[in-house]
Amino acid sequence: xxxxxxxxxxNLKKQYGPGCADCADPxxxxxxxxxxxxxxxxxxxxxxxxxxxxxxxxxxxxESGSGKSTLMKCLYFDEAVTDGKxxxxxxxxxxxxxxEESSQxxxxxxxxxxxxxxxxxxxxxxxxxxxxxxxxxxxxAAGDRRVKRMEERSKELLEHVHIPIARMKDEPKxxxxxxxxxxxxxxxxxxxxxxxxxDEVTTGLDLSVQASVLDLIKRxxxxxxxxxxxxxxxxAVIRMxxxxxxxxxxxxxxxxxxxxxxxxxxxxxxxxxxVYSLI
Amino acid sequence: MSRLLEVKDLSKSFIIHxxxxxxxxxxxxxxxxxxxxFxxxxxKSGSGKSTVLKSIYRTxxxxxxxxxxxxxxxxxxxxxxxxxxxxxxxxxxxxxYVSQFLNVMxxxxxxxxxxxxxxxxxxxxxxxxxxxxxxxxHFELDPELWDxxxxxxxxxxxxRLNISCAIVKKPRLLLLxxxxxxxxxxxxxxxxxxxxxxxxxxxTLIGIFHDLEFMDGLCDKVYDLQKKIVV
Ligand SMILES: Nc1ncnc2c1ncn2[C@@H]1O[C@H](COP(=O)(O)OP(=O)(O)OP(=O)(O)O)[C@@H](O)[C@H]1O
Ligand SMILES: Nc1ncnc2c1ncn2[C@@H]1O[C@H](COP(=O)(O)OP(=O)(O)O)[C@@H](O)[C@H]1O
Ligand SMILES: [Mg+2]
Ligand SMILES: [Mg+2]
Ligand SMILES: [Zn+2]
Numbered sequence: 447x448x449x450x451x452x453x454x455x456x457n458l459k460k461q462y463g464p465g466c467a468d469c470a471d472p473x474x475x476x477x478x479x480x481x482x483x484x485x486x487x488x489x490x491x492x493x494x495x496x497x498x499x500x501x502x503x504x505x506x507x508x509e510s511g512s513g514k515s516t517l518m519k520c521l522y523f524d525e526a527v528t529d530g531k532x533x534x535x536x537x538x539x540x541x542x543x544x545x546e547e548s549s550q551x552x553x554x555x556x557x558x559x560x561x562x563x564x565x566x567x568x569x570x571x572x573x574x575x576x577x578x579x580x581x582x583x584x585x586x587a588a589g590d591r592r593v594k595r596m597e598e599r600s601k602e603l604l605e606h607v608h609i610p611i612a613r614m615k616d617e618p619k620x621x622x623x624x625x626x627x628x629x630x631x632x633x634x635x636x637x638x639x640x641x642x643x644x645d646e647v648t649t650g651l652d653l654s655v656q657a658s659v660l661d662l663i664k665r666x667x668x669x670x671x672x673x674x675x676x677x678x679x680x681x682a683v684i685r686m687x688x689x690x691x692x693x694x695x696x697x698x699x700x701x702x703x704x705x706x707x708x709x710x711x712x713x714x715x716x717x718x719x720x721v722y723s724l725i
Numbered sequence: 726m727s728r729l730l731e732v733k734d735l736s737k738s739f740i741i742h743x744x745x746x747x748x749x750x751x752x753x754x755x756x757x758x759x760x761x762x763f764x765x766x767x768x769k770s771g772s773g774k775s776t777v778l779k780s781i782y783r784t785x786x787x788x789x790x791x792x793x794x795x796x797x798x799x800x801x802x803x804x805x806x807x808x809x810x811x812x813x814x815x816x817x818x819x820x821x822y823v824s825q826f827l828n829v830m831x832x833x834x835x836x837x838x839x840x841x842x843x844x845x846x847x848x849x850x851x852x853x854x855x856x857x858x859x860x861x862x863h864f865e866l867d868p869e870l871w872d873x874x875x876x877x878x879x880x881x882x883x884x885r886l887n888i889s890c891a892i893v894k895k896p897r898l899l900l901l902x903x904x905x906x907x908x909x910x911x912x913x914x915x916x917x918x919x920x921x922x923x924x925x926x927x928x929t930l931i932g933i934f935h936d937l938e939f940m941d942g943l944c945d946k947v948y949d950l951q952k953k954i955v956v
Contacts (some may be wrong), residue, residue, distance in 0.1 A: 499810060661832045668844060690809055704783060704809050711785040715742035722743075 450535055451497035452673045453521075453641055458494040458530035460516050463487030480511065480696040482676045490516040492697040494530070496643070498673050503663075505688025505705060506677045507720070513697040514677040515565055518643045521544075521675070522562045523552040534559055536640060561634030564646040565677075567626040573619040577604060577629045580618065581636050584676065588637045603632040607662055624655035631662060635670075642666070642674045648683055660686055681720065685709060693717050727930050728795060729898060730781075731757040735805070737776050744769040750776040753790070756948045756955055760897075763920075765940040768950030774933045777950070778816065778900045780805070782822045782930070783812045794820075812884035813864035819845055823887050825880065825906045835878075835886050836861065842890045852883035859891040866917060888919060894908040899923065901932040903938060913939060 470474050470483035481488045485591050490517060497505050506514050519525040521532065531543040537555060556562075562670045564570040571580050581600040590596050604614050607628040618626050627647050634642055645661065648656040659691070660683065666672055684705060686693055691708045693701040693716070701714045711716045738749040743800050745875065751773035753902050758764050779785040781792055787805035794804050796819060799811060807815075816822075834842070841859055841916075843853035861871055864885045875886055884904055891899060905913045920943060923930065934940050940947065 585837070619761055648745055657832050664833075668841065703786070704812060706784045707786060711739070713740075713786070 450540065452535045453498040453499050454531075454533045454540070454625075455497075456495050456531040456533075457489055457519070458517065458520060458522050459489075459528045460491040460513075460525060461487055461489050461528045464651065480513065489697050490613075491520065494694075494699055496692055496699070500673055501671045502581055502690065503667055503674045503676055503686035503688045505691040506675065506694060507679060507681060507684050507691060508694030509679060509720075512694040515645055516697075518562070518645050518675065518677060522560060522643060523549075523556060523564060527625045534641070542716075550604055553587075557584075558637060559639055559641060561637070561639035561642040561672075562633050563627065563630045563642070563644045563647050565647075565649065566631055567618065567623070570630040571618045571626065574617045575700075575718075576615045576617055577609060577621075577632075578614050580629060581633045584633050584636045599636065600632075603637050604629070606635075607660070614673065622655070623661060624651045627651070628662065630658075631666075635661055635666065635672075640672060644674060645676075645677045646679070647676075648678070649680070656683075659665065663687060681709065693720070726759050729758050729760045730795070730931075731791075732781070733791045733793065734794060735777070735787060737773075737780055737785055737788045749821075749863060751950070754950070754953065758929060760929055760930065761924070761927050762933065762945045763924055763943065764955075765947040766931065766933050766950060767947055768938075770935075772829075772949060772950045776900055778822070778902050778931065778933065782816070782820065782900055783807075784822075785823065789909055794898070807840070807956060818894065818896050820892035821894060821899045823884075823891045823899065823904050824902040825884060825904055828927070831888035832874070834872045834945040835866065835875050838875065838886065839889050839893050842893050846894060846914075856893050857889075858891040861886075864889045864892070865915065880907045881909070881915075884908065884912070884916065889917075892923070896928065898929045898931070901934075903933050903935055905936075917943065 463486055465487045466482060466485035468484045469477050469487055478488065480490060494517055508514055516525065520527045528543050530545065532545060533540045534544055534555065537559060538543060562570065578597060578600040581603055582596045585596045585599060601614055609625060610626060618629050621629065623649055648659050652660065664687065667674065686706045691702065691705045692699050693708065693714065695716050701708065701712065701717050707720055710715065712721050731756055735754040736752045738747050740747050746952045754777060756764065766777060768774050776785060780787045781804060783804060790805065792804035793801060795801050796815060798814065798818065836857055839857035840853040843856045844850065866882060866889065868883060875883060878886065905916050908916065917939065918932065949956050
């Protein structure tokens with residue numbers, strides 16, 4: 447058991463807007479849910495702190511707009527954080543706040559340490575490149591130049607996520623939602639990242655396709671030992687995948703615990719509402 | 726013999742926010758367990774039997790009191806306050822939980838479920854395969870079912886699979902929450918045999934069975950939740 451977390455996030459904050467006298471002070475903020483009615487500033491993530499451990503799947507649940515995707519985008523450097531720190535064990539011994547690194551270093555971390563599967567496949571894939579090409583693009587970003595090798599690796603990954611060989615050269619725009627998500631997963635895995643972010647990967651898919659994607663995620667955890675942050679508003683998905691779970695509401699973590707404890711003995715009124723509406 | 730578990734003044738209540746209600750499930754429970762012992766817990770429906778087991782397994786957050794457990798890995802720990810990571814480790818390696826319900830993964834066969842239980846402990850795949858086959862054979866799940874999906878299984882078959890998943894990890898402490906509920910008499914008898922074998926193998930057990938006859942001669946002692954005494 448490695449004691450040091452593979453990823454540590456401390457007091458991550460993300461706001462959209464400048465803030466005003468009514469909302470600038472976190473201690474005496476007059477806001478509705480996550481936004482200030484006066485200046486319209488949105489406090490999408492407020493003081494988010496958690497640890498992700500080696501080989502673990504950490505679930506994040508919360509209603510629409512609670513800040514889940516914003517959190518993931520901040521961690522993947524798609525969005526700049528307003529404030530906060532994060533440390534990656536395998537990056538400079540976990541001593542450096544990755545948010546303060548240069549954009550060049552951010553690219554390095556994205557290319558070698560992180561994988562991302564977006565809620566919206568358009569953000570993660572070039573819809574009119576071939577699937578093999580999409581994966582090759584990520585391999586090139588990670589410094590690979592051997593065309594033959596890249597093609598082999600792409601095919602191997604697509605096979606791993608059960609994309610039929612005959613369709614590997616097809617563009618993702620010709621694929622179903624479930625297939626697009628599986629291509630995204632293959633792409634995210636291509637650089638063997640120790641950390642993978644998955645944002646609502648099964649949302650909008652029909653049940654049997656959902657099952658195959660969930661199955662794939664479990665298999666990746668089991669066979670490759672990758673640590674994952676899995677966002678979903680669907681507690682059934684979280685129950686199947688996550689060892690521990692974080693509950694978010696209005697940009698804040700309101701509760702975290704063992705997944706079965708969150709589901710069977712929820713402490714916070716909102717979590718109770720979420721769980722009871724499931725039964 | 727040495728002490729494996731000591732439950733001290735354990736209390737648990739649930740706060741149901743939307744009803745602005747606090748309900749006490751168990752209050753100041755005390756009992757202890759030596760290595761290799763089997764304790765039965767009795768009490769009428771709603772008396773808090775499952776709450777005791779789930780508090781030990783940490784599915785419920787214990788509210789007051791302590792649950793001292795002598796871990797192979799961590800030494801003497803209080804399960805009521807142990808970190809989530811350590812609880813997960815203990816679930817993986819030392820403490821098992823079996824109920825009548827089965828937590829199925831989609832598209833996972835019975836065999837794979839048992840194998841995964843071993844792989845999760847960090848064991849190699851071929852060892853997991855052998856251990857899974859041994860467990861399924863031992864608990865007499867019809868080999869024709871090994872490669873099918875458990876959501877179609879009968880209550881007794883699910884139970885045998887559940888027990889296989891728990892036992893394949895060779896837990897030191899096994900929690901049994903009415904595993905025989907909804908089984909016919911013949912299946913109950915087989916569960917009894919399984920438990921007897923576990924006892925011989927040295928597993929420490931805490932069990933809830935709603936018919937007392939079933940416990941007869943099986944338990945070393947019985948804790949009565951209403952009287953709050955070991956009888
Ligand atoms: N670029 C942006 N500009 C302004 N506000 C934004 C921006 N991106 C997100 N937000 C706001 O931040 C909050 C959090 O949005 P986010 O997308 O993280 O929610 P989510 O939890 O992922 O929701 P869902 O479950 O619907 O995907 C919302 O109030 C949203 O409107
Ligand atoms: N997760 C829970 N949330 C709220 N109340 C609960 C929960 N689990 C048990 N209780 C309540 O605690 C009491 C004891 O329940 P339980 O431990 O399941 O009893 P038993 O197993 O003896 O039938 C009951 O009143 C039950 O309604
Ligand atoms: Mg989102
Ligand atoms: Mg019960
Ligand atoms: Zn404002």
